[in-house]
Every structure is written in C-alpha cells, then in structure tokens.
Amino acid sequence: MxxxxxxxxxxxxxxxxxxxxxxxxxxxxxxxxxxxxxxxxxxxxxxxxxxxxxxxxxxxxxxxxxxxxxxxxxxxxxxxxxxxxxxxxxxxxxxxxxxxxxxxxxxxxxxxxxxxxxxxxxxxxxxxxxxxxxxxxxxxxxxxxxxxxxxxxHTIQDFVKNLVDSNMAYITNDGSVYFDTSKFPSYGKLQNMQDSGEPTTTEKRNKMDFALWKGYKPGEPFWETSWGKGRPGWHIExxxxxxxxxxxxxxxxxxxxxxxxxxxxxxxxxxxxxxxxxxxxxxxxxxxxxxxxxxxxxxxxxxxxxxxxxxxxxxxxxxxxxxxMSNYRYSMEYSDEMMKTAEAVLNKFKFFLKDVLMYVNDSENGHGDYSNKLLEELQKVEENNLEALKSDFDTASCVNSLLNLVTCANKIIKGNTKDYYPVPVVLTAQYIINVLTKFGLTLQETSENTISNTLIDTIVEFRHMVRKNAMLRKDKELLSACDTVRDKMKMMKVQINDSNKTPTWVMTK
Missing domain, CATH: 3.40.50.620 (HUPs)
Incomplete structure (x- = not known):
C-alpha cells in the first residue's frame, strides 16, 4: 500500500x-x-x-x-x-x-x-x-x-427581484434598479475601487452603485416587470x-x-x-x-x-x-515584425518536421541506433514544459524549449556523420507535433494557388541538383540563377530551406 x-x-x-x-x-x-x-x-x-x-x-x-x-x-x-x-x-x-x-x-x-x-x-x-x-x-x-x-x-428579472427583496438593490423613480454598493463591504476587491459616498445623480444613492435594470425610454425595446417597463443592465446579464x-x-x-x-x-x-x-x-x-x-x-x-x-x-x-509566444496576462504589441517573427518560428517547426521525414527515409544511412543525449534532452523538455504550463500557463517558455529541442535534433539530422538515429529523432518530432496541436495549431499547409505539391517537389529537387553542382564548380552565375528561382518561389508563397542533403519547403501566406 x-x-x-x-x-x-x-x-x-x-x-x-x-x-x-x-x-x-x-x-x-x-x-x-x-x-x-x-x-x-x-x-x-x-x-x-x-x-x-x-x-x-x-x-x-x-x-x-x-x-x-x-x-x-x-x-x-x-x-x-x-x-x-x-x-x-x-x-x-x-x-x-x-x-x-x-x-x-x-x-x-x-x-x-x-x-x-x-x-x-x-x-x-x-x-x-x-x-x-x-x-x-x-x-x-x-x-x-x-x-x-x-x-x-425571465432569469434576469428573477435575479434582480431577489436583490431588491433582500434590500441589496433599490428601485428609482424612472423604473431603473441599482445595486447598493454600500450594502456590500467587499466591493472593490478585484481592483480596489471604493465608493466615495457621494451620489452622482438624484436617482443613485452612491457614486459606485450600478444599474441592474434600466428604466424604459421611448423608442427602445422593453420588457414588463413588477416594478415597470425596461431592459437588463449590462453586468446583471x-x-x-x-x-x-x-x-x-x-x-x-x-x-x-x-x-x-x-x-x-x-x-x-x-x-x-x-x-x-x-x-x-x-x-x-x-x-x-x-x-x-x-x-x-x-x-x-x-x-x-x-x-x-x-x-x-x-x-x-x-x-x-x-x-x-506572449504571456496571456500582458499586453501584446501588434506589428508586421511580430507576425513575421511568429511566422519564422512556425516555419522552423514545419521545416524540421519535413527534415525528419527525409532523414528517416534516407536510404544512404546505415543501421539505426539510439542517441541517449537527444533522448535525455527530450525527457528534460517534457518535464520542464509541464512545469511551465502548471505555472500560470507559460506557453512562451514551452515554445522556446521546443525550438531548443529542434536545434539539438538538427545536429543529428544535418550533421556530417554516418551515425543514424531514427528512433529518438522521430520521438522528438512526435512530441513537438503533440504539443503544438494540443495548443491548437493545425500545422497544415495552405495555399491559394493551384500548383500541386508534386510539381513543387520536382522544382525544388531540380534546383537543388543544379545548385549543388554549381557550388562544386564555384559557378557564381549559376548560383545567382538558383537564388533567383528561390526568390521567385518565395513570391509564390513557397519558402525553400536549403540543405547539404535534401532541401525542404513550406507554404507561407
């Protein structure tokens, strides 16, 4: 036990x-x-x-x-x-x-x-x-x-009537009903706003009293009550x-x-x-x-x-x-720079997930093995992220941890080594997908153009072969042409991520 x-x-x-x-x-x-x-x-x-x-x-x-x-x-x-x-x-x-x-x-x-x-x-x-x-x-x-x-x-009317009957609210001459804040000593506990004790109108008893029900005004919608015509106040709803x-x-x-x-x-x-x-x-x-x-x-x-x-x-x-990437409680400053930063972070995850797919299916790699270092880092991130979410939903720390995890995995994927670690790499990718989708990200590619993914794959692969040969021959003119293709593809909302091995691409908006 x-x-x-x-x-x-x-x-x-x-x-x-x-x-x-x-x-x-x-x-x-x-x-x-x-x-x-x-x-x-x-x-x-x-x-x-x-x-x-x-x-x-x-x-x-x-x-x-x-x-x-x-x-x-x-x-x-x-x-x-x-x-x-x-x-x-x-x-x-x-x-x-x-x-x-x-x-x-x-x-x-x-x-x-x-x-x-x-x-x-x-x-x-x-x-x-x-x-x-x-x-x-x-x-x-x-x-x-x-x-x-x-x-x-009717629910609102009953609520108001209960407050009037319990002497926590009062009816004014115009048929409005106000909550009497002087009868509620804890008023102001959310933001320390206290009653000055001075009425602002001939109808209200106290400055901080607020309308539960608004008396009827000609031309406005109304409902009948035992104290007269009117409609609900905002807060009571x-x-x-x-x-x-x-x-x-x-x-x-x-x-x-x-x-x-x-x-x-x-x-x-x-x-x-x-x-x-x-x-x-x-x-x-x-x-x-x-x-x-x-x-x-x-x-x-x-x-x-x-x-x-x-x-x-x-x-x-x-x-x-x-x-x-921001704290939910604090203000957020909207700008194109902020959105571009968020887009870059999102694309980094998308590129990584595509790189993982290429890495796992690379026929040139040898027999699979484990990378204890990456598995240890994965476990540490899982634990730290859970603690971050327990502490007032700290999503920004989680995103940073995931980015660091991508960096660690990329050292294996893009490193100049014959070691092959598909299991920890796939587990890392799966964890990242799991967290991001739980946060409500769809991670889906969207595009308004009609170019198929197969055609884009063909163009990207062809450019990669040309660029690779140009780099070996140090052909600046051909490399410049490859850059032009990359820029034109970006204008068509296709962002290419060059790699020494197989390049990847994602759709942007």
Whole structure:
C-alpha cells in the first residue's frame, strides 16, 4: 500500500508557503488541488487551482456585444482563452464545461439599429453569426453552452427581484434598479475601487452603485416587470446566466483585462449578494490588450484590423503562434515584425518536421541506433514544459524549449556523420507535433494557388541538383540563377530551406 501522507504534506506545505493573500479576500476553495497555479487578481499572486471534483471544472467567458464586426483585438483574447482551455483539457485531463454569454441587447446595438433603420434583433443576429465564423477561421473551439441575453430575460428579472427583496438593490423613480454598493463591504476587491459616498445623480444613492435594470425610454425595446417597463443592465446579464447554468459558484470566469472593472467587479458583488456567499468565481482569468503603436486596439480609436483582413496576410496558425509566444496576462504589441517573427518560428517547426521525414527515409544511412543525449534532452523538455504550463500557463517558455529541442535534433539530422538515429529523432518530432496541436495549431499547409505539391517537389529537387553542382564548380552565375528561382518561389508563397542533403519547403501566406 502506498503511503500518500508525505506527498499530501509536501503539497500542503507548498500551498501554505504562499505569501498571505491580499487582506484574505481570496478564499482558497475546498476540494482537490490539480497541481496548477494561476494568477488571481484578488490575491495579487499565483494561487493553486483547487476543484470540487479533481477532473471537472466550469468555465465562463464573457462574449461579445454584437453590434459590429470583431477585430483582431477580440481575436487575441479569444485565441488566448482557447489556448488556456486546451491546456487544461489536453495536458491536465480536466473535463472542462465551457459557456459563453452573448450580449444581444445593449445601448450600442439599439443605436446601430436606429442608425441603419434595422430591427435590433436582426443587427444582433447578423453580427453574432459573423463572430462565430471569425472564431472558426481562427480554430477557436466553440463553447459547449451559449447563453444569449434575449433568451434569459425571465432569469434576469428573477435575479434582480431577489436583490431588491433582500434590500441589496433599490428601485428609482424612472423604473431603473441599482445595486447598493454600500450594502456590500467587499466591493472593490478585484481592483480596489471604493465608493466615495457621494451620489452622482438624484436617482443613485452612491457614486459606485450600478444599474441592474434600466428604466424604459421611448423608442427602445422593453420588457414588463413588477416594478415597470425596461431592459437588463449590462453586468446583471452574465451573473444571471452563469447562475442559471452553473449554480452558486463557478471555477473559472474569463475575459479581457478591460472587463476586470467595472464588469467583473460588479458581477462578483451582485452574485455574492444573490447567493449569500463570500466568493462566487474562484479564478478570474484576464487577458491583456492587443496594442497597436502602444495604444489599445479599439473601435472607438479607429485603429482596428478585421479578422478576415488579418487572415489575408497571415495564417491562423501564425497568429496563434504569436499569441503562444506572449504571456496571456500582458499586453501584446501588434506589428508586421511580430507576425513575421511568429511566422519564422512556425516555419522552423514545419521545416524540421519535413527534415525528419527525409532523414528517416534516407536510404544512404546505415543501421539505426539510439542517441541517449537527444533522448535525455527530450525527457528534460517534457518535464520542464509541464512545469511551465502548471505555472500560470507559460506557453512562451514551452515554445522556446521546443525550438531548443529542434536545434539539438538538427545536429543529428544535418550533421556530417554516418551515425543514424531514427528512433529518438522521430520521438522528438512526435512530441513537438503533440504539443503544438494540443495548443491548437493545425500545422497544415495552405495555399491559394493551384500548383500541386508534386510539381513543387520536382522544382525544388531540380534546383537543388543544379545548385549543388554549381557550388562544386564555384559557378557564381549559376548560383545567382538558383537564388533567383528561390526568390521567385518565395513570391509564390513557397519558402525553400536549403540543405547539404535534401532541401525542404513550406507554404507561407
């Protein structure tokens, strides 16, 4: 029988060695640690992920307000969240139940409807459809559950009424309902925003009070309630829909960093008040902004790039690689240089995988043997990568480790030696494919031209023979012609990687 007590005590001592949480506002959940640590904005540090069931977790992402097309700032957020979800599922075997809320009733949607003389429901439906097409083109997995505000009006009304009945909210003369932040002492725990105690209007009691329900205004959509006509406020929507699906507590609640305050702060306050609990979401996941020239990319600043326009220039894999090479919590600076760097890294992996195929099937090599050095390096990378992912999903370190592993394997593949090590080389390639595909990369070649791969192979091989002979004869004119062919192929989105043995090529975009 295995004595698990020492193992449990080591885990417990590690958890207890964490510095004190910020004013003890983050409460460590009861349950089972899964070995992963994630940054928590309330604790202001990495905290252990503890689940009620060690293999099941709930995850809610704030979805878009569907009044306009999504841009690559949104793409960055949802691709990074997709990566984190895939890590939990693929590397830590968590059965993740995912949900996303769609705001299809909002001031901006109503304004767009009026400006275009279109029914607000049609506006919302069209842009939501476009949003899902964009996410599919980026290989972002669709959530298991999609909740739309328009489908949950009664749930929201019941939620609001409960807060009014419990004296946590109040009704104003215009039929609006506000959450009374003075009744909730923990308000501000996500971002330390406290009430000044001075009302900003004749209706609101406190400056930081926020609308749960907006009173009716002529010309706007409305629903009847016991306190009058109106429509939901923004923050109440997610709380009501999440509570409907997941109950009184959720494991992960995610969105962009701009939602931390006031949206997530207000969600936490009203949900804790509704469920009479001290902590509603155990782990808040916030993704950093995508900046352009040091400025947040946003529609209001008119510095956005649409997702279809991005994919005309770069592949979805290239954009995902750029996301993998950055920390999900920090801002990312969009530029052609950043994208070209990500593309080069992606191509390095593709070239390596093609080189492995050539190496393994090279009939000139001798009998296969093992390279203990490469196998040892592979094992070290596997262990280090798992630890990196356990530490707040450090994908950038994983990518760097994989690149170093490629360098080690290439010393065998491209080295001037008769030693032949197909087994460790193939295991290395398989591990790299496994990790990258678990991150959501497809590693598929795409091209808009109609040239077949067979024809490209023929051209590349012919150029290689000509170039090899030219190098032996030191024929500068012929070598220059080979360079011209290489450059023209690159213009046709075919990038050639020259080698002393067999050259390889990949499609670019």
């Amino acid at each position: 295995i004595n698990v007590f020492p193992i449990f005590m080591r885990k417990l001592s590690h958890v207890c060695s964490l510095k004190p949480y910020k004013e003890t506002k983050w409460l460590m959940p009861n349950g089972n640690p899964i070995g992963v640590y994630v940054y928590n904005c309330i604790a202001n540090q990495k905290v252990p992920v503890i689940l009620n069931d060690p293999k099941i977790a709930t995850w809610y992402s704030c979805g878009p307000t569907v009044y306009d097309s999504a841009h690559i700032g949104h793409a960055c957020c949802y691709v990074k969240l997709d990566i984190l979800q895939r890590i939990l599922k693929s590397f830590f075997n968590i059965k993740l139940v995912t949900a996303m809320g769609i705001t299809d009733i909002d001031d901006k949607i109503i304004k767009k409807a009026k400006d275009t003389n279109t029914d607000f429901r049609v506006v919302a439906k069209n842009y939501e459809h476009e949003f899902w097409l964009d996410l599919t083109s980026l290989n972002v997995e669709k959530p298991m559950i999609i909740t739309r505000v328009s489908d949950h009006i 997610c709380s009501a829909m999440v509570s409907k699906v997941f109950g009184s507590q959720i494991d992960f609640h995610a969105g962009g960093i701009d939602l931390q305050f006031p949206h997530h702060e207000n969600e936490e306050a009203q949900s804790c008040a509704y469920h009479d609990t001290r902590q509603w979401a155990n782990y808040w996941i916030h993704v950093g902004h995508l900046n352009y020239k040091d400025i947040k990319m946003s529609k209001s600043l008119q510095n956005t790039l649409s997702i279809p326009d991005l994919l005309k220039m770069y592949t979805a894999d290239t954009f995902r690689m750029a996301c993998l």
